[in-house]
Amino acid sequence: MNLAAAIFLDGLIDASWLFIVAVGLTLVFGVLNILNFAHGSLYALGAYTAASAVGWYYGGNIGPAFLGYFVMLAAALVVAIAIGPLMERGLLRLFYRRDEVVLVLVTYALFLILEDATKLIWGVNPYYAYEPYGLLGDVSLFGLNYVAYDFALVGLALLTGVLLWLGLNRTITGKVILAVIHDREISGAMGVDVNRVFVLAFTFGVFLAALGGAFTAPKISVQPGISIAVILLSFAVVVIGGLGSVEGAAIAALIVGLARSAAIHLMPSAELFIVYLVMALVLALRPEGLFQRTTARKI
């Protein structure tokens, strides 16, 4: 019983940040048709910026402790506004007519460049932003002790998911974005400014990556290499859930989170490849992921 609870709770916590990051990736794919390899680097940028900001905030005793969370949120926003429009308008725009595999390679090149840029700015030593982690105290569930921050992260993931769903389905801008996902050309013909939607969606995708990075920063040591682990995992989540599907990303994040935590508890050596095993199985049974219908796009 304890083991099952531990697997479930660890999986849930793992799934929460994974969902935040992966849903950004899937949104960008849905709208721009780009499988963004650099998404992991944007996560890392968010984590580094948040770690620096948190260090500055608590180091100088600038304000009340709980405002640190808003500092992290602001860090993610800064990354999104600084990088998103620049990357989409300055670079990705040039490749839209090309094959989607070429676009994967373009973002792979960006990933390599951002990786080194991060090292140049922050160096190779790890950063710790532990202050916000302990702030909420501990909780006890099923006789297991957890840091309350972890569950706050689950709450943040739920909030992100709900807000994103409402934003996409209940606002005009959201419906315009859905229209572009459904058919780029017809939307353009109907008077939708597709370029604006692209910038908007991409910047929001960057924000989600940075948000995931910013709020996991207190849990981990922020150091080179975190981006690779994240991109591989969120890649798997997005493919399992169906490229471009928000609901799919949620379910798939949960599946991947649970599979990973089950592997860690039961068979630690399988942690790495269980994710890919799940991905291969899902793809073999449902080639376009679990939620393929929501991604109705023309070829």
Next chain:
Amino acid sequence: MAGWLRTSAAALVCFVALVLLGRVLPNWFVLVATLAFAKGIVALGLVVLMRCGLVSFGQGIFFCTGAYAAGLTIRLLGLDDGVLLTALGGLLALILGLIIAPLLAGYRGIFFATLTLALSMIAYGILDKVSWLGGSDGFNLHAPSFVGYHPATPQDVSYAIFVLTSLATVVAAALCRIHFDSLRGLLSLAARDNEIRVEYLGASVRWVSGMNFAVAALLAGIGGALSALSLGHIDPDFAFWTTSGEFVFLAILSGYASVTAVFVASIIVELVRSYSSQYFPNTWQGALGLFLLLVILFLPQGLGSLLLVRRGKPKSQEVRAESGK
């Protein structure tokens, strides 16, 4: 002169030139060229796949199959003949490819790419954890022999591996060229353009892509075995996604119009890598990324388009097929 005769003659001339050059060039360059050719063979396999519109992000699975087949044969059976090991590496990768091909032949585009990626990462996970395969550290190989010839010095060993790799390279390149110009080879380009049309004309797209996948597997296995022999060391990174990504990089860089371009691209990349890791040790990855971006931006059809234009024959079948799109 018939096309295949001309190609074979060109291949023979290339091989002789390479063997002679290998004697003159400095040892470090011979090492770089060996590795570049070995990786070029794998990329050539990807080019074969790309001609029918498929890109595999998981050639690492065949690359590591070839490498581990060669390595384990040396370690467990004590056989160390370079030619035999290379053939064995290719054969085992081909068998694996033929097993996987029917599973994958129905997939297209990004799904094909991600599924191959997943398969190669599963292979990576297994190699990383199974201790009798060397675990995450891998294992070292001692120098191979060559049909009874046991090279004495390290220089002789690297030269012998270079000659073997050159031989495999020109044979693979010539066969691919002949295949590309054949009716069967041109069918791939047709499938890339319009699968439904090809099906209606009576050919099977599944069969075409399956066969191309098997050829790509064979070439990746050969390249893997040669890389293992040349490096003298094997580890699970042979199956890691960065390795597979490198092959895609090479294939995109060279384009699918020219076979020679694959190996030219491979040597350029290997040189860029070794120079930039020497002169900008902290930013060489970024330099490689920038190089990749520039090539994709300014050479959409890859280096191969450059070679064809220079030769002044834009009327070759591929280019016509491409401009007809």
